[in-house]
Amino acid sequence: MNARPPMTPPTRTQVGIVGAGPAGLLLSHLLYLEGIESVVLEARTREYCETRVRAGVLEHGTARLLDAAGVGARMRREGLVHHGIVFRFGGRDHRIDLSGLTGGRTITVYAQHEIVKDLIAARRDAGGAIVFEAENVSLHHLDGSAPTIRYRAGGEARELACDFVAGCDGFHGISRSSIPPDALTVYDHHYPFAWLGILARVPPASEELIYARHDHGFALLSMRTREISRLYLQCDPGAELDRWPDHLVWDELRCRLERPDGWALRDGPILQKGITDMRSFVVDPMRHGRLFLAGDAAHIVPPTGAKGLNLAAADVRVLVQALAAFYKERRTDLLDGYSDTCLRRVWKVQRFSWWMTSMLHRGGGGAFADQIQLAELDYVTGSRAASAALAENYVGLPFD
Ligand code: FAD
Numbered sequence: 001m002n003a004r005p006p007m008t009p010p011t012r013t014q015v016g017i018v019g020a021g022p023a024g025l026l027l028s029h030l031l032y033l034e035g036i037e038s039v040v041l042e043a044r045t046r047e048y049c050e051t052r053v054r055a056g057v058l059e060h061g062t063a064r065l066l067d068a069a070g071v072g073a074r075m076r077r078e079g080l081v082h083h084g085i086v087f088r089f090g091g092r093d094h095r096i097d098l099s100g101l102t103g104g105r106t107i108t109v110y111a112q113h114e115i116v117k118d119l120i121a122a123r124r125d126a127g128g129a130i131v132f133e134a135e136n137v138s139l140h141h142l143d144g145s146a147p148t149i150r151y152r153a154g155g156e157a158r159e160l161a162c163d164f165v166a167g168c169d170g171f172h173g174i175s176r177s178s179i180p181p182d183a184l185t186v187y188d189h190h191y192p193f194a195w196l197g198i199l200a201r202v203p204p205a206s207e208e209l210i211y212a213r214h215d216h217g218f219a220l221l222s223m224r225t226r227e228i229s230r231l232y233l234q235c236d237p238g239a240e241l242d243r244w245p246d247h248l249v250w251d252e253l254r255c256r257l258e259r260p261d262g263w264a265l266r267d268g269p270i271l272q273k274g275i276t277d278m279r280s281f282v283v284d285p286m287r288h289g290r291l292f293l294a295g296d297a298a299h300i301v302p303p304t305g306a307k308g309l310n311l312a313a314a315d316v317r318v319l320v321q322a323l324a325a326f327y328k329e330r331r332t333d334l335l336d337g338y339s340d341t342c343l344r345r346v347w348k349v350q351r352f353s354w355w356m357t358s359m360l361h362r363g364g365g366g367a368f369a370d371q372i373q374l375a376e377l378d379y380v381t382g383s384r385a386a387s388a389a390l391a392e393n394y395v396g397l398p399f400d
């Protein structure tokens, strides 16, 4: 833990960043490496940000970006590098050789909150300003060249003058809603199912992730470490946790992940349990005046493709290049192209996440839909061309 005394937050910076999730923190750190100042304003406590259980799968390019930014040391030590994933259906396993199909690319299993810890430590070590528990954050003068952010901290009203504002405050933040609604096109799609996720103190029953399609619905076996499993079950949207006592969660996971040859899922103490609705959401453009949206503030994907965090990192990569070109060469073309550049990737990732979701969840489409799903799974696991397309998307599409 850092023992520095709390600093008085600056009143002026180059880039004001709302939100200390992976998008906001990575942006702040990468800007620092480019010699650009920023201040991060976060509504929650540091402890909350560092312990919130979310994503766990990093694309090849995301892991490399963290490494290149000098914040990958712990990820390299503690993260689990995987070369394949497994699809389980019809009582059998079908492995997708991610590395073999993508010229050696891999995914890394490393918890999102560990990345957040690494980034906060890096920002603090570099003297970076992060204001936790910033209340009533509001954005002003976004249309001009001198935007400001107002907020309250330590019981006092404060104002931060910036050149640019980055809205990295997630799906429920204030940045997106600071844009006049008629300036945005919104694409919103709800899925007729949700995920119940658990974190359990039990060694993962498989070395690699297992995506299972079963008549009872989808299940996913993932992990965080060699001692901690992360497991998910398809459930009804709006399902309540009280209806899912621990023993029922394990029974259902065992049933959906069972294999006739005696492969067994061991249970253990459940450390965390939560339900997430599934939704695809995109706003276009991802910019309004001097406000740039990045990560979940601009788009969310259903988690079946393991893409949300990776997409947030991809936006940030584009935004840093654009801001660096502005400050170093006074170029505005990359800032002007920010939204279009990001959205090209966003829509491909939406497509992949939607496709994975449609292929694996039971959605009440009847016997015909069931047979189409099984044919799709059979094809994607049986055809080298189809497996390669899946693998290319799963490890992360290349950057231009
Ligand atoms: P967030 O992580 O939501 O961060 C936003 C920050 O802004 C938060 O700290 C919030 O407190 C703060 N904030 C909000 N409002 C305000 C305000 N008004 N003022 C100041 N601060 C504010 N993605 C993957 O890539 N791989 C996976 O395996 C994966 N699995 C997932 C599993 C689950 C169950 C869930 C829910 C998500 C998963 N995701 C996954 C998605 C991933 O977690 C998100 O896409 C990611 O957190 C987005 O990062 P972000 O920084 O954009 O937003």
Ligand code: PHB
Residues within 6 Å of the ligand: 054, 055, 056, 057, 209, 220, 222, 223, 230, 303, 304, 305, 306
């Ligand atoms: C996770 O480990 O949390 C995880 C893995 C794969 C997914 C979604 C979430 O598709």
